Amino acid sequence: MRDLELDIISPETIHSGRATDAYFERTDATLAHADRTPQVVAEVTADQFPTGEFELLAGVKDAAALLADHAVDVDAIPPGRCFDGGPVMRISGPYRDFARLETALLGLLSHASGIATAARRVREAAPDSPVLSFGARHVHPSIAAVVERSALVAGLDGFSHVAAGDQIDRAASGTMPHALLLCFGRGEQEAAWQAFDAAVGDDTQRIALCDTFSDEVDESLRAADALGDALDGVRLDTTGSRRGDFRHIIREVRWELDAAGHEDVDVFVSGGLGVHDLRELRDVADGFGVGSAISNANPVDFALDIVAIDGEAVSKRGKLSGVKSVYRTAAGGHHVGHRDSEPPADGEPLLEPLIRDGDVVDEFDLSLSGATKRAARDASLVGFGGTDRV
Template identity: 70%
Template sequence: MTDEPGNGPFDVIPEDAIRDGSATDAYFLRTETTLDAADRNPHVVAEVTADQFPTGEFEVLAGLKDAAHLLEGLPVDVDAMPEGRLFDGGPVLTVEGRYREFARYETSLLGFLSHASGMATNALEARVAAPDSQVLSFGARHVHPSIAAVVERSALLAGLDGFSHVAAGELLGRPASGTMPHALVICFGEQEAAWTAFDDAAPEDVPRVALCDTYSDEKDEVIRAAETLGDDLDSVRIDTTGSRRGDFRHILQEVRWELDARGFEDVDVFASGGLGPAELRELRDVADGFGVGSHVSNAEPVDFSLDIVAVDGEPAAKRGKLSGKKQAYRTRDGGHHVGLARHDGPADGEPLLEPLLRDGELVREFELDEASERALDDAAAVDFRE
């Protein structure tokens, strides 16, 4: 059996197709052909927005680094909010230039921003639900492997403490986290042999985290793991499937009690398996850390659109959209405001759209830690999901 003509072994759009703009919707290429035939190429202002007016539901801007590199080198000016900024209505990014120069890039531009922003928003929900706990991203297995780094970068941007995907870690320059799956225990056939073998084989800098719910009661396995590894044990992980979980909070309380009763007060309890913000809020006082997977990776993308709002200096927009170039502001009370760029903003308003590209040249750097700090500060300022 052979692959279809022109296809490689994996269904992955090559980077060259993204860069040359062929990773696009067909009607943009038809638009180019039509504009060329009509010898028309107006100067436009186009804005990326999710909601026209503030709704009270803040989301996190992510994916901007990829978006900037997509448009880099084109003869356009771009303003955008910084990565990690929380927004609520109005533009998050503005492109100015001849429409023909960037039309075909709309599909990829929106894809970069929409998917990452959705995942970052959900990751921030998890972060604020358990602000004092270690929270790791375990969701890469739920997405196409070609975008695993997007998942993990979005999680880090929102303030999560780490992630599990090795290749994503190599791309991002961050180490991946993780110890043992149920498969390792099953390969040995019994728990003590698996825990001991892992302790013997794993590098010294890898925490000794024993998975304690493969074959028997969680309390039973936790006690056995503590007795087997002794002072080498750093943490126990409970990942019981939803179909067998019962009262997860009670299980974790019981596990904590039994560890403390045997002198293992320093051993942490880590919980994973289908957890979201509601579960983290319920369990954050009885667990030291969490793995969050599908809540981040399966997040609904932010429904961004790119719309022309001015043509050759005159306001213009389709129905349902607001014409004219805009600016968004954050006020000291955490409010989000949108107004025409030519008008003054609120007296105490901080303009959120800043230069990103000037005539195609990138004029901003991207620091992931700074974006994460910005997201957490903004979350506190606007009472995100409180």
């Protein structure tokens, strides 16, 4: 038998600084050879100036875990806040103490923030509907917890990945796939639904998948008859090639369930849904499962740039020199300015102390629940999701 391993870089390797680009190793070696250890201030930014396009910050907890125990001070915007230009994180200290960590740091922030931003757009598209994250199957399993945590930061109501739930201390949600119905066979849908009802615990909702062998109306009515009052809802996951007018299908299922006296049976939908779909269906569906529109989000294009060396402002061409601060105004604006300049009269500083001399600051809120609350509050303040995006 061949001895194969998963292509997963271990946490120990990431912490060691080995999960880096080769030129950072060579930079470190060169500075050591030249006996140079400059004191720098470096900032993590996406856009230098505000653009009017807000994004949602996530990944800060993992960034703190990476940078802790290094001889640096770090200030960061708390997770769950919206940002639009300027730094989301500032690192001060001996450059060689964190140079090798740049690649991993940017990956932690970029990927999580991209997913959280996409999930917040989904949340804004159906603000009053239950929405679950179903997209972990589209990413490498080593980052499933990143996907699900970022989705919860954005305000989604749940997720499907079991191990991710173990990692972030939240229970996964979900009922049945088409595979279960297929294993029982054509004409045996009732047996599958009833077996599921008998097998799972009372804490699991009875949501019957109703589009495997026959049309959605037929299977929904059969599921309602088979499970009776135990049935909480039906899920329609109709493949795109068979979907046609999905809105009409949902309305037809709802009509026939009501006509048969099953008004309490909810109708949930999933299957390749995006922001536009949720806007179009939120008045006829009772809830959604959204996958690739969240998990396949483009990472935020963060960069880390040195902006001061040994107390002197500096930058490469095209970047802004000097240490900066960012503020949220009472009207929801985003302001970027020199750290020593006068802040906006009503400006709230967004950067907070995260690490001091290698120790994570106790007062910095890295909790998932705190991030979720901040995301809801900040998104409302800045008008996040005001434009429809697919």
